[in-house]
Amino acid sequence: MAHLQSNKHISPDSQTPITLHPLFNPKIAAHTPPEPPRKELTPPRDRAFFATDPEKRALFSAATKRTDLTESIGTVLEGGVQISQLSAEQLDELAALVAERGVVFFRGQDLDTPGQVRVFEHFGILDRHPAQKFVTINGSREDHREILKYTPWPSGDFHADTSFEINPPSYSLLRMEEHPDVGGDTAWVSQYGLYDALSDPYKKFLDGLHAVHTSRLQYDTIIDLWGVGPNRPPIDTHHPAVRTHPVTGLKALNVNPGFVTGFAELKKVESDKQLDFLAYHIHSADDHYVRWKWAVGDVAMWDNRCTLHRVIPGTYEGARRGIRTTVFGEKPYFDSASESRNERKLREKKAEKVKAVSGEAETPA
Numbered sequence: 001m002a003h004l005q006s007n008k009h010i011s012p013d014s015q016t017p018i019t020l021h022p023l024f025n026p027k028i029a030a031h032t033p034p035e036p037p038r039k040e041l042t043p044p045r046d047r048a049f050f051a052t053d054p055e056k057r058a059l060f061s062a063a064t065k066r067t068d069l070t071e072s073i074g075t076v077l078e079g080g081v082q083i084s085q086l087s088a089e090q091l092d093e094l095a096a097l098v099a100e101r102g103v104v105f106f107r108g109q110d111l112d113t114p115g116q117v118r119v120f121e122h123f124g125i126l127d128r129h130p131a132q133k134f135v136t137i138n139g140s141r142e143d144h145r146e147i148l149k150y151t152p153w154p155s156g157d158f159h160a161d162t163s164f165e166i167n168p169p170s171y172s173l174l175r176m177e178e179h180p181d182v183g184g185d186t187a188w189v190s191q192y193g194l195y196d197a198l199s200d201p202y203k204k205f206l207d208g209l210h211a212v213h214t215s216r217l218q219y220d221t222i223i224d225l226w227g228v229g230p231n232r233p234p235i236d237t238h239h240p241a242v243r244t245h246p247v248t249g250l251k252a253l254n255v256n257p258g259f260v261t262g263f264a265e266l267k268k269v270e271s272d273k274q275l276d277f278l279a280y281h282i283h284s285a286d287d288h289y290v291r292w293k294w295a296v297g298d299v300a301m302w303d304n305r306c307t308l309h310r311v312i313p314g315t316y317e318g319a320r321r322g323i324r325t326t327v328f329g330e331k332p333y334f335d336s337a338s339e340s341r342n343e344r345k346l347r348e349k350k351a352e353k354v355k356a357v358s359g360e361a362e363t364p365a
Ligand SMILES: [Fe+2]
Pocket: 159, 160, 161, 309
């Protein structure tokens, strides 16, 4: 942190670094991103739509042990399954499972980086420059809460990967190559569940809003803290605060503390209070949360359209390095006719009851 611009401006009164507004930070002012902003694209049809068997028998024949970690989110597939060996049909069913369960975990995978890229190309267009189709995730033991005293981006908080893009990623896969024995866990939280946990009037209020997903704070922080990048100018994108998942058809909260700075339709003070509440809501949703303790060779595949994630801050010993691949998703949309996960469950239960009753009525005496 020593090279942060704020450290060069120490207050004579408090002896504490003075946080500079980006306009007055010479490092930020001097940076010219080499690439233009991205344009909207139409990604290929989500592979989960190609999974025609709701029981996912092809996938579960390879993974003979399936454990749901919580009711709301997270499933582990075991029993000899190797992602590197899955057929196109099995990968399609995996996409469908990830869209439903939010995140799916595998242990002891034999995938290498070219294999991971090959597998992930099945799911769409990789969200990287063609010359580098993956991102190396290096562990940071810097305390994000300390960095936040002088930088504006809450990089250690819950987020959906690059949710500020016009086409934010749908699926991400992280494979761990090096990891400490303890520390560096990742947590995910279900945006289906977070939406359901709100009251009906609050749901209706959010249904009509747009969240401002921005890369500006990340942009400023990266330049000052890391000293390299970013490749593209910062953008603010207005995405629906509640989005409809294209595969499951379910509503999901589409707000995250990592990239969302407000609501387009609200006044700033109103907006700030909603963000405060939603940060509390996200951080207190233990029933919609799952935490994974990594080992080398583990893989997690998640859906950024219905989950948020964060690495748990900490000061672990040793290296932490993983390879992440992501694919572009659709431009987020809100379909007012879509339903929440609980609403669907209730509707299906009711339908079953009606069926059972009408079945009884039809049974001859
Ligand atoms: Fe992430």
